[in-house]
Amino acid sequence: MGVLDNFPKSQGYLLNYRIEGLPRELFALYDAGRRPGADEAGRRAFGMWAQLRLSLGDKGGHEYPEEVLRLVREVADGDIPWTFEDTRVLWEIADALSSCGHTGHAELYRIPLAAIAALGYSERRQILGDAPPWHPAHRSPGRAALRKDLERVLTEPPEHGPAGVVRSLVWDGDPIARAMAGKYAARLAHPAVLPLLKHWRKAKAHRPSERWLAKVRTLLTDDGVAVLREILSRVATHRENREPGGRVFLARHTALPLRGMLWTCEVIDAPWVSTLLGDVAINCGIGRNGTGGAAVCRNERLANAALNALAKRGGLDTVGVLARVRAKLRRPALLAKASDALDAVAVQEGLSHEQLVDRTVPAFGLSPDGVREEQAGDCVVRLDVDGPALRFVNASGRVVKSAPQSIRKDPVLADLKATLKDLKRTQAAERLRLEQMLIVERELSWQEAEQYFFDHPVTGPYTRALIWRLPDGFAGLPVRSGGGWALADASGRSVRPGADTPVRLWHPIQESAEGVRGWRDHLLKRGIRQPFKQTFREVYLLTPAEERTRTHSDRFTGHFVRYGQAKALLEQRGWSGLSIGHWDYECGGDIGAAVKTLAGWQASWTMRVASDPQRDAWGTASCAATDAIRFRHADLPGDAPLTEVPPLVLSEMLRDADLAVGVGSLGLDQQAAAGHDGYWQSYGFGELSETARTRHDVLARLLPRLKIADRVELTDRFLRVRGQLRTYRIHLGSGNILMEPNDAYLCIVPGRDRSASSVFLPFEEDGGMLSVILSKAFLLADDTRISDPSITRQLVAT
Numbered sequence: 001m002g003v004l005d006n007f008p009k010s011q012g013y014l015l016n017y018r019i020e021g022l023p024r025e026l027f028a029l030y031d032a033g034r035r036p037g038a039d040e041a042g043r044r045a046f047g048m049w050a051q052l053r054l055s056l057g058d059k060g061g062h063e064y065p066e067e068v069l070r071l072v073r074e075v076a077d078g079d080i081p082w083t084f085e086d087t088r089v090l091w092e093i094a095d096a097l098s099s100c101g102h103t104g105h106a107e108l109y110r111i112p113l114a115a116i117a118a119l120g121y122s123e124r125r126q127i128l129g130d131a132p133p134w135h136p137a138h139r140s141p142g143r144a145a146l147r148k149d150l151e152r153v154l155t156e157p158p159e160h161g162p163a164g165v166v167r168s169l170v171w172d173g174d175p176i177a178r179a180m181a182g183k184y185a186a187r188l189a190h191p192a193v194l195p196l197l198k199h200w201r202k203a204k205a206h207r208p209s210e211r212w213l214a215k216v217r218t219l220l221t222d223d224g225v226a227v228l229r230e231i232l233s234r235v236a237t238h239r240e241n242r243e244p245g246g247r248v249f250l251a252r253h254t255a256l257p258l259r260g261m262l263w264t265c266e267v268i269d270a271p272w273v274s275t276l277l278g279d280v281a282i283n284c285g286i287g288r289n290g291t292g293g294a295a296v297c298r299n300e301r302l303a304n305a306a307l308n309a310l311a312k313r314g315g316l317d318t319v320g321v322l323a324r325v326r327a328k329l330r331r332p333a334l335l336a337k338a339s340d341a342l343d344a345v346a347v348q349e350g351l352s353h354e355q356l357v358d359r360t361v362p363a364f365g366l367s368p369d370g371v372r373e374e375q376a377g378d379c380v381v382r383l384d385v386d387g388p389a390l391r392f393v394n395a396s397g398r399v400v401k402s403a404p405q406s407i408r409k410d411p412v413l414a415d416l417k418a419t420l421k422d423l424k425r426t427q428a429a430e431r432l433r434l435e436q437m438l439i440v441e442r443e444l445s446w447q448e449a450e451q452y453f454f455d456h457p458v459t460g461p462y463t464r465a466l467i468w469r470l471p472d473g474f475a476g477l478p479v480r481s482g483g484g485w486a487l488a489d490a491s492g493r494s495v496r497p498g499a500d501t502p503v504r505l506w507h508p509i510q511e512s513a514e515g516v517r518g519w520r521d522h523l524l525k526r527g528i529r530q531p532f533k534q535t536f537r538e539v540y541l542l543t544p545a546e547e548r549t550r551t552h553s554d555r556f557t558g559h560f561v562r563y564g565q566a567k568a569l570l571e572q573r574g575w576s577g578l579s580i581g582h583w584d585y586e587c588g589g590d591i592g593a594a595v596k597t598l599a600g601w602q603a604s605w606t607m608r609v610a611s612d613p614q615r616d617a618w619g620t621a622s623c624a625a626t627d628a629i630r631f632r633h634a635d636l637p638g639d640a641p642l643t644e645v646p647p648l649v650l651s652e653m654l655r656d657a658d659l660a661v662g663v664g665s666l667g668l669d670q671q672a673a674a675g676h677d678g679y680w681q682s683y684g685f686g687e688l689s690e691t692a693r694t695r696h697d698v699l700a701r702l703l704p705r706l707k708i709a710d711r712v713e714l715t716d717r718f719l720r721v722r723g724q725l726r727t728y729r730i731h732l733g734s735g736n737i738l739m740e741p742n743d744a745y746l747c748i749v750p751g752r753d754r755s756a757s758s759v760f761l762p763f764e765e766d767g768g769m770l771s772v773i774l775s776k777a778f779l780l781a782d783d784t785r786i787s788d789p790s791i792t793r794q795l796v797a798t
Contacts, residue, residue: 002031003052010058011096019089022048040081048086050075051093051111060101075111082115088127090115098142105145113149121156121164125171126244128154129253162189169201173251175241176234176258187227196224200260207308208263216264225268228261229276235302236279249284249298262305266312274313275422278321281306281338285329287571297331307334311341319345319360324429330571354442358452361430364423366457376412379404383416385457388423390416423458430459431531431764434466438505438534439652440599447499450485454478462531467506467519470497475506477528490522509539509648523762524701530763536698538690540654542642551639552628556657559665560610560679563624566664570594573656575605581620582613590621596653601645603653605629623666623673629657658691662769667734670747684736688717692733695770699732702759702774708781719773723783725795730780735772737780739795746794748776 004027007015015022023045026036030049036042050071054064064072082090090112097108116124128150143150156164162185170177180188188197196219202212235258240247250258262280265273285303287296297303307325310318318341325338339353346356365372370385380393381403392400407413436442453463468487469475474495476487481496488494497503508516519535522528530536546553567578578594590609595602611623630639631650642650666673667683688696699719703709711722718729718738727740737746759774779786786792 003027003049003055006057007052007055008058008060008097008100010100014092014096019092021085022089027052043078043080044082044086047075047078047080047082047111047115048089048093051090054094054102054104054108055097056102058100060097060103062102062104062107064104064107069107072107072110076114080115082118084119084123084127087112087115087119087123091127094142095140098140103141105142108142109146109149113146113153116153121154121160121167122172124153125167125173125253129171129173129251162186165189165194166197169197170257171251171253173243174248174254176231176238176250177254179234180231180254180257184227184231187223190223192221193224193227195219196221196264197257200257200264203256203260203263203305208266212263213267217267220264220267225270228264228268229272232258232261232265232276232280236276236283238283240298250302255299255302259302259305262302262309265306265309271317274310274318274321277306277310277313278325281310281325281334282328285325285331285334287330287568297334300331300334303329303331303334304337307337307341311337311344314341314345314348316345316349316360319356320362320426320429323357323360323433324425327429327432330574330576332576354444355448357433358444358448361452361456361459362422362426363457364419364426368455368457370457370461374412374416376407376410377404379407381407381413381416383419383423385423385427385461388420388427390420426458427462430462434459434462434505435532438507438532439648441504441507441648443502443504445499446497446501446503449478449503454485465528465530466534468503469506469510470495471502475511490518505534507648508535508537509541509651520697520701520762524760527760529761533694533763536694536763538651538655538658538694540651540658540690541647542650546642549628550641550643552630553642553654554628555654556605556626556661557628558679559626559661559667559683560673560676561607561624561626561661561664561666563607563611563621563664566607566624566660567594569660569663570596570605570656573659574598575656578607579620580607580609580624582609582616582618596656598649598652599646600633601640601649602632603629603649604632605657626657626661629653655690658689662689662691662733665734667736670749684734685717685731685738686733688733692717695732695773698762698770699773702761706759708778711781712777719777721777721780723780725783726780728780728783730773730776732773733769735769735776737776744794746791748779748791 004015004022004024023041026042026045027049030036030046036046053068053071056064094108094112098105102108116127119127155168158164160167163181166181166185166188167177170180172178172181187193196216199212199215199219205212208216235250238249240249242248243251262277265277281303284299284306285297287298310322310325322338322342322345326335326342329335329338342353342356346353349356351359364383366383366385372383374381374383378395382391382393384391390403392403394400394404403413449463449468453459456463464478467475467477470487474487474489476489476494478485479488479494480486481494484496486494486496508519511519516535523530523535540555543555546555563580570578573596575594575596578592580590580592583589591606592608593604593606595604597603606627606629607624608627609621609623610625611621616622631642631645631653632638633640633644636644662668665683666676667680669680672680696714700714703712703714706712708721713720715729717733718731721728721730728746729738729740730736731738737748738744739746761770783795786795
């Protein structure tokens with residue numbers, strides 16, 4: 001019987017799939033009693049054969065014939081020129097035998113330990129750390145038994161200095177670990193901090209014990225706190241990186257001390273701790289590559305550790321941070337943890353979640369008009385909520401855009417720059433929170449609206465640009481009235497509600513078409529920009545076709561979308577559960593549904609894989625085909641008739657679907673993807689969606705104000721632009737361009753024209769399709785000045 005025949009059948013996958021390059025023809029010679037010659041390949045194969053001789057079959061054990069023991073020791077003590085791949089295979093064989101009951105660990109690992117000792121330390125760490133979580137190495141009793149031997153081969157010699165000391169503890173599997181062993185090596189290896197680093201590596205439990213925290217308190221120094229803050233700040237902005245084993249966010253050996261650092265934040269009493277914990281929770285808790293996905297977090301353990309530390313801290317200073325976490329993350333377990341932490345603080349303060357967040361939005365030291373001024377040297381630095389931005393007044397009293405050289409290292413400037421970053425994050429969270437208030441129809445008292453919304457230096461500029469509605473139907477924009485606020489409608493009539501009068505954000509679905517048009521004209525006339533689409537919000541009313549289908553809407557069926565982009569947008573807007581790919585067709589892995597709950601109603605939007613498995617490497621889909629949207633309610637059996645779904649719920653769910661298609665549709669591509677010509681033509685130049693019809697309405701109001709007004713006109717589906725060379729039609733849904741008279745397609749990669757960027761938009765769009773269309777219109781209206789050869793070539797060719 002040959003050496004391969006005696007290998008445990010339970011570990012057969014190792015020989016068949018993981019180690020495909022074994023020199024089996026040489027093994028047969030050695031089985032027959034041959035010895036290797038002087039050639040290196042034969043000697044290495046003989047050493048591998050000796051390692052396989054340690055197999056005792058499926059039952060395992062530890063009793064080896066003396067002949068086998070002599071052979072193993074001869075090979076381990078010999079001068080065999082092992083390669084990196086040889087060494088990796090030796091360790092995999094030893095781990096496999098150990099995991100299936102072979103208990104003679106000293107002999108099992110004698111040859112692998114001798115082989116790995118000839119490699120560099122980086123290669124040693126790669127071999128001992130590259131096993132995926134499902135690999136037997138993670139269950140191998142042998143590695144536990146040889147813990148001291150493993151430490152010996154992984155610990156770099158003293159002459160490698162501080163970098164070697166740190167690498168021996170955290171390895172070098174990602175940029176954070178390499179920074180710890182590089183930029184921070186001297187500080188981490190300092191005698192005052194090194195014991196703390198070693199203690200951080202012991203953060204292996206789900207939560208820190210009191211004993212663990214007590215020891216941290218004895219080890220913690222000012223230097224330790226400073227380096228912890230700097231490293232965790234890197235983690236808060238860290239991104240995936242390509243490593244030898246694939247794309248990696250954080251290696252396991254890096255994440256362990258980082259979790260210890262997060263635990264340590266529980267005992268640090270400093271104002272920066274809560275914000276930093278929130279930043280780490282968000283960056284580690286969102287999906288891979290920053291998608292915000294609920295299915296796979298970048299590092300859920302670190303996100304959990306950060307949230308646990310925030311919950312332990314408690315207090316009002318954590319509320320704004322936790323609210324920001326809830327606005328950004330989609331992972332149910334992490335959201336529940338953030339909600340529980342908010343619940344605990346709310347109970348302490350006797351408030352609801354929402355009231356608690358209202359009262360704790362940071363003001364960043366801004367005055368009521370949204371400005372904060374600090375003296376830095378001979379310069380005044382202004383933090384302005386408008387932008388937001390830092391502005392500088394030099395010694396001569398002149399406002400300049402950049403910081404004068406004399407204050408660039410001033411700690412006051414550094415503090416204001418950090419505050420500006422926090423302000424931007426808070427503004428983004430407030431926009432999302434206010435839009436959520438609109439969708440869920442949250443009601444609050446007029447006194448709360450005045451105190452926590454209209455008068456707040458950060459939230460106020462947003463809320464004063466939004467329309468609010470009273471119970472009697474009166475709606476208006478907040479305006480100053482004496483010492484407080486009133487609501488003024490589009491005609492100028494104002495109402496001063498009582499302190500306890502309930503108020504909520506106005507939604508266009510509650511207004512007549514004439515009333516909506518009046519508000520749209522009013523906002524444009526007064527130059528009011530809303531933080532999100534409210535007045536120009538798309539409304540999706542039940543159609544006759546949906547009344548006929550009864551229990552499902554086909555309004556967004558039959559689209560082909562870039563799966564990753566569509567999924568990311570849906571998850572950003574609170575949808576979850578969508579995960580489709582090529583991994584399991586028999587069990588429906590190619591079909592899935594995104595779900596979202598609103599006001600007790602759950603919408604479910606089905607999608608299926610529509611891309612080639614080979615191009616997708618048999619993984620996640622790159623393209624998906626959309627199907628029907630259905631609604632359910634806990635009090636109703638099965639799919640609910642659409643006539644019973646509240647109009648606002650139906651409208652907002654369908655709006656999310658329209659936005660996802662508008663972001664991810666293949667019809668937006670510069671040219672049709674293979675096999676999708678018909679869809680590309682239909683979407684790129686066909687009937688307008690509700691979003692595109694709203695875009696049409698906005699353009700109808702904006703165009704007369706533009707300097708190119710005499711060269712543009714709106715048709716039912718296109719913005720028609722008369723240039724000097726040609727006349728162009730820009731589709732209002734896709735932004736695609738046809739040239740008259742022969743409808744030749746003109747490909748222009750979306751850009752940002754300076755003239756277009758100065759056009760006032762009545763809502764914050766952040767580079768959306770309306771901006772793209774305007775940019776193309778300004779470019780084509782002056783087509784004789786186009787110098788880009790990729791465009792001029794098309795004009796000449798047609």
